[in-house]
Amino acid sequence: MELAQVIVDVPAMQTDQPFTYLIPSQMAVEPGMRVEVSFGSRHVQGFVVATETSKEAPAENLKPIIRMLDIAPVLNQELLVLADYMKEKTFAFKITCLQTMLPSVMKADYQKRFYAVEEGQVPELFKGQPSITWEEVEAQGQLKEMAKLREAGIVELRYEVYTKNKIKTERYIKRLFPVEQLEALKAEVRKGSYKQLQLLDFLAELAEDQLLSVKQMKAEDFSLANLNQARDKGWLAFEAVEQYRDPFLEKEVAQTQAFLLNPQQQAAYEAIHEKIVEQQHDVFLLEGVTGSGKTEVYLQTIADVLAQGQTAMMLVPEISLTPQMATRFKSRFGDEVAVLHSGLSQGEKYDEWRKLERGEARVVVGARSAVFAPLKQVGIIIVDEEHETTYKQEETPRYHARDLAIWRGAYHHCPVVLGSATPSLESRARAQKSVYQLLTISERANQQSQLPAVEIIDMREEMQRRLTSSFSEKLEAKLRDRLAKGEQSVLLLNRRGYSSFVMCRDCGYVLPCPNCDISLTLHMDTKTMRCHYCGHEENIPHRCPNCGKDKIRYYGTGTEKVLEELEELIPEARVLRMDVDTTRRKGAHEKILDAFGNREADILLGTQMIAKGLDFPNVTLVGVLNADTALNLPDFRSSERTFQLLTQVSGRAGRGEKPGEVLIQTFNPEHYAIQLAQHHDYEGFYRMEMGIRHQTDYPPYYYTVKVTVSHQEELRAAQKAYQLAEQLKRELSPKSILLGPTTGAILRIKNRYYYQMVIKYKQEPQLHAALERILQESQKDQRQGLLIAIDNEPMYFI
Numbered sequence: 001m002e003l004a005q006v007i008v009d010v011p012a013m014q015t016d017q018p019f020t021y022l023i024p025s026q027m028a029v030e031p032g033m034r035v036e037v038s039f040g041s042r043h044v045q046g047f048v049v050a051t052e053t054s055k056e057a058p059a060e061n062l063k064p065i066i067r068m069l070d071i072a073p074v075l076n077q078e079l080l081v082l083a084d085y086m087k088e089k090t091f092a093f094k095i096t097c098l099q100t101m102l103p104s105v106m107k108a109d110y111q112k113r114f115y116a117v118e119e120g121q122v123p124e125l126f127k128g129q130p131s132i133t134w135e136e137v138e139a140q141g142q143l144k145e146m147a148k149l150r151e152a153g154i155v156e157l158r159y160e161v162y163t164k165n166k167i168k169t170e171r172y173i174k175r176l177f178p179v180e181q182l183e184a185l186k187a188e189v190r191k192g193s194y195k196q197l198q199l200l201d202f203l204a205e206l207a208e209d210q211l212l213s214v215k216q217m218k219a220e221d222f223s224l225a226n227l228n229q230a231r232d233k234g235w236l237a238f239e240a241v242e243q244y245r246d247p248f249l250e251k252e253v254a255q256t257q258a259f260l261l262n263p264q265q266q267a268a269y270e271a272i273h274e275k276i277v278e279q280q281h282d283v284f285l286l287e288g289v290t291g292s293g294k295t296e297v298y299l300q301t302i303a304d305v306l307a308q309g310q311t312a313m314m315l316v317p318e319i320s321l322t323p324q325m326a327t328r329f330k331s332r333f334g335d336e337v338a339v340l341h342s343g344l345s346q347g348e349k350y351d352e353w354r355k356l357e358r359g360e361a362r363v364v365v366g367a368r369s370a371v372f373a374p375l376k377q378v379g380i381i382i383v384d385e386e387h388e389t390t391y392k393q394e395e396t397p398r399y400h401a402r403d404l405a406i407w408r409g410a411y412h413h414c415p416v417v418l419g420s421a422t423p424s425l426e427s428r429a430r431a432q433k434s435v436y437q438l439l440t441i442s443e444r445a446n447q448q449s450q451l452p453a454v455e456i457i458d459m460r461e462e463m464q465r466r467l468t469s470s471f472s473e474k475l476e477a478k479l480r481d482r483l484a485k486g487e488q489s490v491l492l493l494n495r496r497g498y499s500s501f502v503m504c505r506d507c508g509y510v511l512p513c514p515n516c517d518i519s520l521t522l523h524m525d526t527k528t529m530r531c532h533y534c535g536h537e538e539n540i541p542h543r544c545p546n547c548g549k550d551k552i553r554y555y556g557t558g559t560e561k562v563l564e565e566l567e568e569l570i571p572e573a574r575v576l577r578m579d580v581d582t583t584r585r586k587g588a589h590e591k592i593l594d595a596f597g598n599r600e601a602d603i604l605l606g607t608q609m610i611a612k613g614l615d616f617p618n619v620t621l622v623g624v625l626n627a628d629t630a631l632n633l634p635d636f637r638s639s640e641r642t643f644q645l646l647t648q649v650s651g652r653a654g655r656g657e658k659p660g661e662v663l664i665q666t667f668n669p670e671h672y673a674i675q676l677a678q679h680h681d682y683e684g685f686y687r688m689e690m691g692i693r694h695q696t697d698y699p700p701y702y703y704t705v706k707v708t709v710s711h712q713e714e715l716r717a718a719q720k721a722y723q724l725a726e727q728l729k730r731e732l733s734p735k736s737i738l739l740g741p742t743t744g745a746i747l748r749i750k751n752r753y754y755y756q757m758v759i760k761y762k763q764e765p766q767l768h769a770a771l772e773r774i775l776q777e778s779q780k781d782q783r784q785g786l787l788i789a790i791d792n793e794p795m796y797f798i
């Protein structure tokens with residue numbers, strides 16, 4: 001008798017205990033597959049975590065597995081064990097951890113189909129067709145057979161989004177009339193045809209040759225009939241645009257050769273190389289100034305790993321960085337590279353995931369969730385820009401990809417390299433204590449390139465000269481100078497503190513979200529107001545809902561506003577803007593960066609996303625418009641963030657032969673984070689900030705955990721929070737500190753009220769169990785709408 005241990009997914013009754021089910025003889029069930037089982041009176045999904053053969057008579061109430069949802073494991077043995085570690089670290093239920101590790105295409109309900117791999121070898125079951133659905137095979141009780149055929153490479157299981165060999169096209173529209181004709185065309189429109197007038201206005205706002213998908217037009221509330229009419233009138237044309245699956249099909253990647261390493265690079269390389277050869281686990285912190293050639297060290301160590309027949313994982317913090325990094329990797333390792341990030345379509349992601357699973361690609365370059373890539377025999381794991389907060393997932397399970405990367409490194413007995421020009425204090429402190437091995441590169445790799453000179457501009461003085469400008473006189477002069485020399489500039493605008501909104505100029509009313517305590521954000525691309533927390537969306541009002549006057553004014557995003565200013569100030573400069581609004585579309589990041597790299601623009605203006613990784617030799621000036629916004633956040637990491645951001649963005653200047661220069665505009669010129677960033681002094685910053693953290697009892701001197709309680713009634717949330725605080729205080733040793741309870745940074749989100757508390761501790765052997773218990777018990781309250789969330793080592797306290 002074959003038995004399976006199954007972790008089931010039963011909302012509000014979660015447990016990490018597996019349940020035993022009988023495996024019917026026609027099923028081939030293995031650990032790491034998903035199955036459907038009955039639980040109480042319902043049918044639920046579950047993960048098989050173990051199987052066993054038993055000789056005893058079956059217990060009477062033992063139920064059989066109802067259906068198989070996979071025919072091969074979707075999670076391998078390593079990932080099943082990793083789920084246990086992740087659960088420990090994040091206080092999430094095991095089922096949540098297991099689900100998180102799956103590629104998203106498998107989580108969704110896509111149709112599954114079996115395809116014959118070769119035309120000549122179509123199995124009988126297919127009845128001559130090239131493919132057959134999962135359901136048909138299942139109905140005929142042939143899943144076990146199909147699993148064997150798949151194993152033998154005769155059939156392939158694909159998800160319905162898989163459209164190999166078929167070029168998918170999407171329909172786009174393009175405006176045909178010149179903008180000057182807008183009024184004339186509107187005059188011709190029949191009276192009362194509001195939709196057509198709207199459409200004309202909308203089209204007039206598109207840039208010349210700008211393509212917009214029909215899908216987007218529908219989202220703008222223009223029907224296909226509207227568009228067809230407009231085409232008949234000659235206002236617009238349709239165009240079919242190919243949608244590629246392979247993220248690299250569009251690009252020719254030229255092969256590059258390894259550089260001869262300089263002595264510091266060589267020393268770092270050798271230390272890592274030794275562990276690779278010995279197949280020994282160790283964690284390195286590679287601290288190298290911007291442009292010091294860390295990436296070259298990564299590439300050469302990975303080459304060794306591949307030569308040894310092993311695989312490699314390279315994590316990068318953000319999707320905006322992945323294309324550049326992936327290109328560098330492709331140029332060295334060609335088809336061995338698979339790319340995983342959220343900018344890919346579901347189909348693309350599945351393709352990349354399968355390449356890795358089959359071992360057709362042995363290097364993965366990807367963002368946070370790529371830490372779950374199905375690699376076998378891993379020889380090295382690299383976490384680039386290890387200090388980045390995007391490595392931490394901000395929803396359940398709240399895992400940190402760096403932690404999991406280190407765990408996988410230990411599992412595979414291989415080195416893990418954490419790289420950064422500005423390591424997190426946590427990692428740097430571990431290196432100080434020799435928990436990690438510190439490797440340092442203090443000079444830029446490129447002989448001719450020096451770290452840029454940084455100048456601080458006191459905006460308090462500047463304000464007296466030009467009251468409302470975002471640009472100091474000096475910055476303007478330098479921008480003009482670069483323009484004259486044909487060199488390029490990068491301008492950073494701190495995103496925080498800026499979001500676009502509408503306000504009544506008469507009464508000052510700002511449109512709030514009906515469900516959250518936050519104002520709605522203006523989206524010019526869709527001409528709507530949207531809540532970033534709950535997704536509520538409404539039209540922009542013509543009159544103020546508060547006073548009724550028509551004095552509504554738009555306050556655009558920081559970048560939009562600054563772009564306008566810049567165009568007025570230096571009209572001859574060609575400017576590219578890069579922020580959330582201009583990069584929403586797939587591939588938009590790459591397009592902007594490629595255009596800038598090809599010198600199609602003089603200035604790149606953007607938010608945080610331009611601060612990191614960019615390597616453009618013709619950039620000789622970096623301007624930071626507002627260094628202070630991050631400093632003013634009420635968070636204990638705000639100085640660290642500011643220092644990191646300024647150092648990172650400064651690193652974009654002077655990467656080629658021409659020397660670079662950085663101007664930092666600030667209202668706090670004396671602040672140590674700004675002063676030390678000016679001198680590229682990471683060590684100085686580390687010592688200073690550690691002193692402050694020590695005095696104020698913050699990480700890395702203390703561990704932290706945040707407990708959040710929410711309910712639809714504020715009183716219930718508050719009561720529970722105070723009750724939990726009392727309970728926890730009784731369990732904590734006197735040396736630990738409990739902050740709060742306080743209200744969340746935003747009290748109400750999606751009509752739920754949030755209260756939270758933070759525990760700071762050095763040693764609390766009982767705490768983990770106590771929190772686990774609180775979570776288990778909270779499931780009773782869940783039916784009354786009370787939710788408790790635990791965030792281990794939170795990124796933000798507020």
Ligand code: ADP
Nearest residue numbers: 259260261262290291292293294295296445446
């Ligand atoms: P980092 O990752 O530390 O920011 P990069 O790896 O991007 O640095 O290197 C910065 C620049 O120096 C790149 O243009 C790279 O091609 C070049 N470079 C790296 N190593 C060497 C070397 N040993 N000799 C010459 N140029 C190098």
Ligand code: ZN
Nearest residue numbers: 513516531534
């Ligand atoms: Zn909302």
